[in-house]
Amino acid sequence: MTTTATRFLARMSLDTDVGTALSDTRIRLLEAIEREGSINRAAKAVPLSYKAAWDAIDTLNNLAPEPVVVRVAGGRQGGGTQLTEYGRRIVAMYRALEIEYQGALDRLSARLGDVGGGDIRSFQRLMHSMSMKTSARNQFAGTVSGLRVGGVDYEVRIRLDAQTEIAAIITPASADNLGLAIGKEVFALVKSSSVMLATERGIRLTARNQLWGEVAAVHQGPVNSEVTLALPSGRSVTCVVTAESCAALGIAPGVEACAFFQSSSVILAAWE
Numbered sequence: 442m443t444t445t446a447t448r449f450l451a452r453m454s455l456d457t458d459v460g461t462a463l464s465d466t467r468i469r470l471l472e473a474i475e476r477e478g479s480i481n482r483a484a485k486a487v488p489l490s491y492k493a494a495w496d497a498i499d500t501l502n503n504l505a506p507e508p509v510v511v512r513v514a515g516g517r518q519g520g521g522t523q524l525t526e527y528g529r530r531i532v533a534m535y536r537a538l539e540i541e542y543q544g545a546l547d548r549l550s551a552r553l554g555d556v557g558g559g560d561i562r563s564f565q566r567l568m569h570s571m572s573m574k575t576s577a578r579n580q581f582a583g584t585v586s587g588l589r590v591g592g593v594d595y596e597v598r599i600r601l602d603a604q605t606e607i608a609a610i611i612t613p614a615s616a617d618n619l620g621l622a623i624g625k626e627v628f629a630l631v632k633s634s635s636v637m638l639a640t641e642r643g644i645r646l647t648a649r650n651q652l653w654g655e656v657a658a659v660h661q662g663p664v665n666s667e668v669t670l671a672l673p674s675g676r677s678v679t680c681v682v683t684a685e686s687c688a689a690l691g692i693a694p695g696v697e698a699c700a701f702f703q704s705s706s707v708i709l710a711a712w713e
Contacts, residue, residue: 467497468535471528474498474510478521498522505531577630577708578679581607585625588616597621597709599629604674608649609707619711628710635706636680638668639699640690648701652678656696659687668692670700 466487473483484494501509509528513521524532586606587598595616597609607629611619619627639646657671666687669679678700682692692698 463501463531463535467501468532470494470497471501471509471524471532474522475524475529475532478513478523480522483522578633579631579636581629581631581676583607583627583629585621585623585627588621588623595621596704597627599627599707599709601629601676602674605652605672605676607652607707608704609709610704611709615709619709621709621711625711630708630710631678631702631706633667633679633681636678636700636702638670638680638682638686638690638692639701640692640696646699646701649704650707651699651701653697653699654678656692656694656698659692659694661687666692668698670698 466489470483470487470489473486474480477483477486480494480498481491484491487494489497498510505527507527508525509531510522511525513523581599581601583599583601585597586600587596589596590613591610593612594610595613597611597616598606599609600606609629619625621627637648652670652672654670654672654677656668657677658667658669660667661684664684665681666684667679667681668687669677671677680700686692690698
């Protein structure tokens with residue numbers, strides 16, 4: 442029997458009182474500038490937009506006691522950008538610190554291995570989920586269980602658990618950008634305002650996603666109410682409906698209800 446090694450990967454950021462000064466992305470940008478001699482080619486290699494690359498360089502140069510990157514005029518290429526000696530030392534020190542950091546994480550991973558690789562993988566997914574910030578009220582982590590091309594769009598099915606699967610409609614360009622494939626871990630985001638409620642079992646709905654559960658909480662407002670449905674799997678989904686609709690449907694804790702939403706209302710995100 443073969444086992445797949447699980448490893449925590451170091452992604453450092455060094456912060457100051459005014460924000461992040463050094464991150465893996467900025468270090469890769471500096472390395473690309475050293476290699477390419479051009480901010481434009483370096484930005485494409487990271488990848489970053491040209492403006493984002495220059496904003497990062499300006500921030501680094503403003504925060505550092507010495508310039509990290511300088512513009513070079515003239516030459517056969519008409520000028521360019523290059524790292525200063527101070528910039529090269531910064532990159533070298535960051536990479537050296539990253540090696541030590543990675544070593545510490547490897548030692549931690551080895552000790553956690555005693556509790557089982559599956560537990561470590563679950564812990565990693567939890568850390569990823571907790572570190573992501575979004576305005577969407579409903580955030581689900583799952584794996585891609587199906588992909589179907591529909592002409593101008595992609596239907597993506599996401600398996601949240603053994604009992605729950607939802608569908609999303611995205612463009613082929615978005616699917617390529619996310620690198621979607623069967624088994625890939627993704628996040629599905631659904632705004633609470635896009636979720637609707639029904640209580641009648643026999644009702645026919647056009648919405649692709651229909652999640653039945655039990656009303657767990659109702660937070661009433663003067664106009665709208667926030668309703669949270671507990672799903673059989675232990676997950677929950679939240680929606681915002683009018684107080685009038687809540688009353689008409691008899692929404693209250695313990696009532697069985699269906700949270701439904703269009704597949705086009707699902708936004709997908711994935712880690713690189």
